[in-house]
Amino acid sequence: MPESATSLISVRGLSKTFGRRRVLEDIDFEVEKREFLAIFGPNGAGKTTLIKILATLILPSSGTVCLDGIELKKNPLAARERIGLISHESLLYGDLTAHENLRFYGRMFGVLNLEERISHLLEKVELEHRKFDLVRTFSRGMQQRLSIARALLHEPSILLLDEPHSGLDPHATEILDGILEDLRKDDHTFIMATHNLEKGLNHATSVLILSQGRTVFGGRKDALDISDFRKTYDGYVGSHV
Amino acid sequence: MNYLRRILTIVGKDIAAEIRTKEMMNSMIVFVLLTLVIFNFAFGERFEGAAEASAGILWVAFLFAAVLGLNRVFVHEKDEGCLDGLMLCPVDRSVIYFGKALASLIFISVVELIALPIFAIFFIRTIFLANLWLLILVLILSNVGIAAVGTLLSAISINTKARDLMLPILFFPVIVPILIAAVKSTGLIISSPSFPEDVLVWLRMLAIYDIIFILVGFLTFEYVLEE
Numbered sequence: 001m002p003e004s005a006t007s008l009i010s011v012r013g014l015s016k017t018f019g020r021r022r023v024l025e026d027i028d029f030e031v032e033k034r035e036f037l038a039i040f041g042p043n044g045a046g047k048t049t050l051i052k053i054l055a056t057l058i059l060p061s062s063g064t065v066c067l068d069g070i071e072l073k074k075n076p077l078a079a080r081e082r083i084g085l086i087s088h089e090s091l092l093y094g095d096l097t098a099h100e101n102l103r104f105y106g107r108m109f110g111v112l113n114l115e116e117r118i119s120h121l122l123e124k125v126e127l128e129h130r131k132f133d134l135v136r137t138f139s140r141g142m143q144q145r146l147s148i149a150r151a152l153l154h155e156p157s158i159l160l161l162d163e164p165h166s167g168l169d170p171h172a173t174e175i176l177d178g179i180l181e182d183l184r185k186d187d188h189t190f191i192m193a194t195h196n197l198e199k200g201l202n203h204a205t206s207v208l209i210l211s212q213g214r215t216v217f218g219g220r221k222d223a224l225d226i227s228d229f230r231k232t233y234d235g236y237v238g239s240h241v
Numbered sequence: 242m243n244y245l246r247r248i249l250t251i252v253g254k255d256i257a258a259e260i261r262t263k264e265m266m267n268s269m270i271v272f273v274l275l276t277l278v279i280f281n282f283a284f285g286e287r288f289e290g291a292a293e294a295s296a297g298i299l300w301v302a303f304l305f306a307a308v309l310g311l312n313r314v315f316v317h318e319k320d321e322g323c324l325d326g327l328m329l330c331p332v333d334r335s336v337i338y339f340g341k342a343l344a345s346l347i348f349i350s351v352v353e354l355i356a357l358p359i360f361a362i363f364f365i366r367t368i369f370l371a372n373l374w375l376l377i378l379v380l381i382l383s384n385v386g387i388a389a390v391g392t393l394l395s396a397i398s399i400n401t402k403a404r405d406l407m408l409p410i411l412f413f414p415v416i417v418p419i420l421i422a423a424v425k426s427t428g429l430i431i432s433s434p435s436f437p438e439d440v441l442v443w444l445r446m447l448a449i450y451d452i453i454f455i456l457v458g459f460l461t462f463e464y465v466l467e468e
Contacts, residue, residue: 057328059467080331089322091329095258107250108330110243134261150326 008033008189009054009158014063016049016213023049024213027063031206036190038200041210042237047193050210051162054191055085067158081109084151084159088166090143091150094136098127098146101135102153109154121149125179141172148179159183161192165199177202197233201226211236247332251340256347258317265313265348269306273356276302281363292432295364296424302356304387304413304420307349311391312408314341315399328466338392338462346388353380365431372430375440379430382447383423389454390415396465422446 009031016024024046031037041047052058054065056076065072070079085091092101099118106114122128125145135143144164151159161180165173180203184190194200200207201221209217209232217232259265280298318324327337357380391412398407426443 052325055325055329057325057467077331077333080329083329085325085329087322087325089325091322091326093254093258093317093323094321095261095317096254100254100257104250104254105326105330108247108327108332110247110331 007031008035008068009191010064010066011054012064014050014053014065015061016046016053016058017061022213024053024060027210027213027215029208029215029218031189031191033189034184034187035205036184036192036203037206037208038204039191039193039208039210040195040197040200040233041193042195044212045210046213047195047210048162051085051087051160051191051193055083055160056080081154082157084154084156086144086147086151086159086161086164088163090135090147092135092143092146095134097132097134098122098138099131101146102149105150106153111154117153118149121152124152124182125149126175139172140167141169141175144168144172144176145179148176152183157187157189159188159190161190161194163194163196164192165194165196173199195237197230201229209233209236244333244336247330247336248340248343251327251337252344252347255341255344259344259348265310266352269310269348269352270355272309273302273306273352274359276305277356277359277363293424293428295360296427296431298364299360299427300383300420300424302360303349303353303383304416306352306356307384307387307391308409308412310348310352311345311387311395311412312398312405314345314392314395319399324466334463334466335459337466338396338458341396342388342392342458345392346384349384349388350380353384372433372436375436376427376430378444379423379426379440379447382444382451383419385451386419386447386454387416389451389458390419393454393458393462393465396462418450419447422450 007030011027011029014024014027015022027050029037039047039050049058053060053072054067056072056079059073067079068082070082072079093104096104099122102118102121103114106118111117119128122131125148127142127146127149130138130142135146138146164176168176177199180190190203192200192203204221206220207218207224207229208215216236217229277298280302315324318327328334391408394411394415395408398404398411401407422443426440426447429437429440429443
């Protein structure tokens with residue numbers, strides 16, 4: 001598959017094995033700038049492993065991943081500056097305040113004008129009034145909103161989302177979706193792993209279905225027959241859960 | 242400069258969290274003081290003049306207290322998923338290693354500084370104030386080795402099921418050379434009113450092991466985290 005000139009993320013022949021267990025096998029896809037790729041799949045399909053590889057948290061066994069022209073294996077530090085990860089875990093320290101958490105991550109990323117950036121983001125996620133409270137006193141929804149602020153601190157161009165709606169109540173889900181929609185206007189590119197078909201299709205411009213570590217379906221959302229796609233997805237979820 | 246600044250950022254974060262929770266320091270301090278008190282009741286009078294045995298008690302207490310602390314070095318990172326947060330930062334993995342090791346070194350040293358006067362009251366009958374700086378040098382060199390190897394092994398054990406058991410099993414065999422050198426040099430220092438020439442051999446050994454352990458941690462930490 002020839003590489004598109006405008007592709008921001010390019011994944012080629014990606015495989016990952018843990019011991020004898022093959023978790024991902026020969027994954028290929030490309031994501032263009034400002035695109036929103038939703039990766040669907042049942043539990044154990046390899047979605048989280050794929051997101052972790054893209055986030056440079058684990059190394060692939062074979063294959064290459066390029067983000068914005070940077071090959072992850074060769075220059076992971078430069079790639080990390082372009083990546084923000086929002087996971088079902090907040091990646092925040094419960095014994096630090098919201099402000100301390102953001103200041104810590106901001107310093108680790110070498111963010112300039114850090115205090116201004118923190119204030120701006122806390123306002124954006126509507127947590128300015130709780131900035132001096134310990135994160136462990138936050139509800140799950142508030143932690144997830146703060147997690148979005150953490151992920152955006154260094155102004156990444158690529159946002160990786162791993163089941164971001166997991167465990168959120170409807171109100172928190174609404175706030176999260178609102179923030180994601182706002183971010184889409186700001187030139188971000190998204191890859192979201194989810195098993196929530198509604199949420200994924202709501203945001204996506206492209207879709208991919210993983211099953212047992214393999215790509216079983218991929219395409220642009222506007223070219224899809226949604227009801228056929230649902231049937232295809234349900235078939236994989238039903239047969240592999 | 243950025244490298245050092247980010248190491249200090251991790252140290253500052255760990256200290257801030259520890260000041261707030263006190264969960265690591267409290268258990269270490271209580272453990273080391275209880276150990277010294279129990280040994281004093283059990284053997285107090287019999288240790289008069291037996292400097293090396295007293296030094297052995299001191300380092301057993303310090304080492305077990307250190308293990309209590311080292312067991313918790315990555316607990317928050319693991320339990321709250323923050324290890325992924327740290328690994329997402331655009332810094333070399335060795336920054337995380339040195340940040341965590343330096344924070345551990347500070348915690349262990351503070352506990353020892355609190356326990357040392359109690360040890361002196363219980364077990365030391367000779368005046369060794371002239372050699373106090375030498376004893377502090379032994380503490381620093383030993384603690385560097387303990388923190389360097391302990392942080393690396395803590396990162397390995399945190400991903401195992403029996404992580405609380407795994408660290409001591411991995412840690413004690415590796416730390417034996419440092420323990421021997423620390424006990425021998427401490428024994429020489431607290432038994433001698435003047436400068437004990439023989440201590441230099443043990444100090445050299447501590448320094449060499451520190452360099453080895455730091456290098457091993459620096460070179461292997463990336464693989465420990467990623468696998």
